[in-house]
Amino acid sequence: MKTLQHLQTINHHKYLVMKECFKVGLYRQGLLHDLSKYSPTEFLVGCRYYQGNRSPNNAEREATGYSKAWLHHKGRNKHHYEYWIDYSVDPGEGIIGLKMPLQYVVEMFMDRIAASKTYQGDAYRDSHPLEYYEKGAGRLGKMIHPDTAGLLHELLKMLAEEGEEKTFRYIKRVLLKQKKY
Numbered sequence: 001m002k003t004l005q006h007l008q009t010i011n012h013h014k015y016l017v018m019k020e021c022f023k024v025g026l027y028r029q030g031l032l033h034d035l036s037k038y039s040p041t042e043f044l045v046g047c048r049y050y051q052g053n054r055s056p057n058n059a060e061r062e063a064t065g066y067s068k069a070w071l072h073h074k075g076r077n078k079h080h081y082e083y084w085i086d087y088s089v090d091p092g093e094g095i096i097g098l099k100m101p102l103q104y105v106v107e108m109f110m111d112r113i114a115a116s117k118t119y120q121g122d123a124y125r126d127s128h129p130l131e132y133y134e135k136g137a138g139r140l141g142k143m144i145h146p147d148t149a150g151l152l153h154e155l156l157k158m159l160a161e162e163g164e165e166k167t168f169r170y171i172k173r174v175l176l177k178q179k180k181y
C-alpha cells in the first residue's frame, strides 16, 4: 500500500486545481474539487494501485476488469463529462453526453492542465493539454456534447497559443461573465 505517496499525489493535484480555479474566481469549486478521492471507496483503491506516472484507476481496470474507484468518482464529480452521460429526452437518440454547465467545463479544463503538469513535470508546456485532448477526442463520439467538446477544445487551443495568463483572464472576464456558451 502506497498510502503516503497516493495522499501526496491527490493533495498536490487538489492544490494545483485550487490555485487555477481561484485565478478565475471559481472559489467554491477550487475548494471542493475531487473531494470524493478521500472517501474510502476511492482512497483505498488509489493506495493499492498507486502508479506515480498514471492514474491508479487504469491499474485497477487491468487487474479486475473495471475500476470501482472511477465509477464512484465520475458519478459524484460534475467536472467530468462522464458525469453528464444520460438518456436523451429524444428516445431515438439513446444514451448521450448532455451539455455541461459552463463552470464545470472550466473546472474540467483546469483539471486537465493540473494532470498534465503532474505527469509531465519539468517538461510541461502549455501545448501538452491540447495534444493529450486531440489524441483522444476522436473516440468520444456522442459521449460528450458537441458544444461542450467545442468549448473545451477552444480553451485548450487558446492555452497552447496564448499561454495561461491570457487564457485565464479571458475565462474570468469574458467567458464566465456571459454565463452560457
Ligand SMILES: [Zn+2]
Residues within 6 Å of the ligand: 034, 073, 077, 079, 080, 111
Ligand atoms: Zn475528478
